[in-house]
Amino acid sequence: xxxxxxxxxxxxxxxxxxxxxxxxxxxxxxxxxxxxxxxxxxxxxxxxxxxxxxxxxxxxxxxxxxxxxxxxxxxxxxxxxxxxxxxxxxxxxxxxxxxxxxxxxxxxxxxxxxxxxxxxxxxxxxxxxxxxxxxxxxxxxxxxxxxxxxxxxxxxxxxxxxxxxxxxxxxxxxxxxxxxxxxxxxxxxxxxxxxxxxxxxxxxxxxxxxxxxxxxxxxxxxxxxxxxxxxxxxxxxxxxxxxxxxxxxxxxxxxxxxxxxxxxxxxxxxxxxxxxxxxxxxxxxxxxxxx
Amino acid sequence: xxxxxxxxxxxxxxxxxxxxxxxxxxxxxxxxxxxxxxxxxxxxxxxxxxxxxxxxxxxxxxxxxxxxxxxxxxxxxxxxxxxxxxxxxxxxxxxxxxxxxxxxxxxxxxxxxxxxxxxxxxxxxxxxxxxxxxxxxxxxxxxxxxxxxxxxxxxxxxxxxxxxxxxxxxxxxxxxxxxxxxxxxxxxxxxxxxxxxxxxxxxxxxxxxxxxxxxxxxxxxxxxxxxxxxxxxxxxxxxxxxxxxxxxxxxxxxxxxxxxxxxxxxxxxxxxxxxxxxxxxxxxxxxxxxxxxxxxxxxxxxxxxxxxxxxxxxxxxxxxxx
Numbered sequence: 001x002x003x004x005x006x007x008x009x010x011x012x013x014x015x016x017x018x019x020x021x022x023x024x025x026x027x028x029x030x031x032x033x034x035x036x037x038x039x040x041x042x043x044x045x046x047x048x049x050x051x052x053x054x055x056x057x058x059x060x061x062x063x064x065x066x067x068x069x070x071x072x073x074x075x076x077x078x079x080x081x082x083x084x085x086x087x088x089x090x091x092x093x094x095x096x097x098x099x100x101x102x103x104x105x106x107x108x109x110x111x112x113x114x115x116x117x118x119x120x121x122x123x124x125x126x127x128x129x130x131x132x133x134x135x136x137x138x139x140x141x142x143x144x145x146x147x148x149x150x151x152x153x154x155x156x157x158x159x160x161x162x163x164x165x166x167x168x169x170x171x172x173x174x175x176x177x178x179x180x181x182x183x184x185x186x187x188x189x190x191x192x193x194x195x196x197x198x199x200x201x202x203x204x205x206x207x208x209x210x211x212x213x214x215x216x217x218x219x220x221x222x223x224x225x226x227x228x229x230x231x232x233x234x235x236x237x238x239x240x241x242x243x244x245x246x247x248x249x250x251x252x253x254x255x256x257x258x259x260x261x262x263x264x265x266x267x268x269x270x271x272x273x274x275x276x277x278x279x280x281x282x283x284x285x286x287x288x289x290x291x
Numbered sequence: 292x293x294x295x296x297x298x299x300x301x302x303x304x305x306x307x308x309x310x311x312x313x314x315x316x317x318x319x320x321x322x323x324x325x326x327x328x329x330x331x332x333x334x335x336x337x338x339x340x341x342x343x344x345x346x347x348x349x350x351x352x353x354x355x356x357x358x359x360x361x362x363x364x365x366x367x368x369x370x371x372x373x374x375x376x377x378x379x380x381x382x383x384x385x386x387x388x389x390x391x392x393x394x395x396x397x398x399x400x401x402x403x404x405x406x407x408x409x410x411x412x413x414x415x416x417x418x419x420x421x422x423x424x425x426x427x428x429x430x431x432x433x434x435x436x437x438x439x440x441x442x443x444x445x446x447x448x449x450x451x452x453x454x455x456x457x458x459x460x461x462x463x464x465x466x467x468x469x470x471x472x473x474x475x476x477x478x479x480x481x482x483x484x485x486x487x488x489x490x491x492x493x494x495x496x497x498x499x500x501x502x503x504x505x506x507x508x509x510x511x512x513x514x515x516x517x518x519x520x521x522x523x524x525x526x527x528x529x530x531x532x533x534x535x536x537x538x539x540x541x542x543x544x545x546x547x548x549x550x551x552x553x554x555x556x557x558x559x560x561x562x563x564x565x566x567x568x569x570x571x572x573x574x575x576x577x578x579x580x581x582x583x584x585x586x587x588x589x590x591x592x593x594x595x596x597x598x599x600x601x602x603x604x605x606x607x608x609x610x611x612x613x
Binding site: 052 | 311312314315316317318416423425426427428429433472473475476521522523524525526530531532533534535537538539540557558559560561564566567568569570592595596599603
């Protein structure tokens with residue numbers, strides 16, 4: 001896996017760790033960007049890790065583009081491939097699958113979808129050889145997901161399923177993007193899941209909705225008072241399927257300032273994960289219940 | 292209260308020099324599309340260059356002043372009037388309590404910067420007063436202005452009337468039809484012929500042009516180098532594994548219509564990019580009207596940095612004359 005460096009105009013350096021998505025490429029991006037942040041290079045204004053790449057924005061009046069490029073390359077050599085331990089947190093996100101809100105929206109945009117006679121879940125279940133909606137929910141919520149990138153719009157997490165490649169859910173984006181997506185929709189495009197942080201356009205398949213806000217520019221929501229975005233790259237997410245009654249309850253609790261998503265500190269080792277995926281995932285999700 | 296919005300214009304937002312530091316969680320830098328004009332407008336009224344101003348797009352607002360102030364308009368040629376009496380652009384003028392600032396129709400460019408002595412006083416959010424409408428963040432209640440809004444002004448700085456920028460130092464809006472870009476990022480995804488066509492062809496600004504990005508059409512579709520899609524990228528030849536988007540980067544979904552991302556950029560996504568418009572030319576994009584003709588020109592890093600220094604030198608020269 002050789003990184004490819006490119007200038008993005010005179011203010012950005014863009015680095016592709018790998019063309020294809022993998023946990024290795026994601027870990028490489030995360031560990032190099034963490035090391036760049038720690039190096040506190042003068043003139044660097046933004047350090048943005050992504051799924052299998054990253055980007056650094058800088059002021060060329062303060063640091064010469066060539067000097068910064070060489071500095072990042074030397075950081076990459078120092079970090080190497082051995083850096084696969086991560087101190088992070090796991091966050092439980094309740095999901096109402098097959099909900100009425102995304103259902104109403106997907107009906108409005110059936111002409112832009114691959115299968116006008118099926119819902120997004122039914123379609124994705126079929127092409128992934130899963131046993132209907134129930135089989136889909138089990139596969140989708142069974143294993144945790146890595147937040148591999150935050151962006152597109154404010155606070156929106158891209159999520160990468162922590163299973164081996166044959167078990168990863170894959171689904172194409174809509175044929176043409178929708179002009180509307182409900183806020184807090186659980187989406188999916190390619191191999192990536194996401195949570196839409198705001199209402200707006202979107203091309204990902206829509207599977208459900210969470211009652212837990214993840215972005216609050218007014219910082220009124222109890223658990224978003226310290227910072228307006230919930231997610232950081234490297235966080236781990238576990239979906240918990242809920243029914244409509246609990247969805248309504250959580251919505252009311254959020255309004256009353258009584259709800260916070262369950263979360264726990266965890267250590268993640270890429271080596272241990274690759275040796276025993278299901279065992280590692282069981283330990284991670286166990287931390288949510290105090291184990 | 293110091294300004295009452297009688298009519299908001301088409302899309303008028305509070306902007307300063309932006310909100311760096313949060314792009315990694317999807318919050319873009321925002322701030323004036325034409326930072327050159329924004330800084331100059333501020334100097335004309337005696338403000339620091341990064342004070343908050345109003346950015347008016349295509350159509351000017353109508354503003355009633357409830358206290359005395361000094362005002363200057365720079366950027367687009369949007370002729371100001373005080374109680375129906377014409378005033379010059381790129382020149383400071385006084386407005387008295389009770390008077391109304393309105394505008395004639397746009398004569399050139401796309402975005403006018405309305406600087407008021409003391410600056411527009413809205414809360415500082417994550418280090419900036421700029422509006423990011425997609426995230427309902429910053430500015431005046433996170434949105435464009437509406438009729439009836441009341442804006443506060445900062446402490447007066449006592450600017451004089453009649454400060455002006457010599458015409459030869461003004462960056463004329465919308466006349467530059469050449470956007471300089473550095474090829475890179477995923478340039479290797481298109482064929483050599485497609486790369487040539489991209490620079491040869493005449494492009495026009497599409498109606499979908501806003502603070503997030505400017506779309507262009509009219510050139511030939513880009514031909515791709517064949518490939519086996521990498522895992523996670525998607526099957527379209529223009530897809531990549533979702534990555535960060537540089538400001539000014541040129542993405543071409545489906546290979547047909549290039550989009551140049553601007554100050555309210557979406558921070559990342561799954562479309563390949565063929566390069567990046569240089570920092571010195573981003574101001575100019577903000578002054579392009581729909582249907583304006585554009586050509587892209589390929590430049591090196593050395594040329595990009597030279598253009599950046601030229602822009603800064605011009606700004607310094609203006610500051611010294613004021």
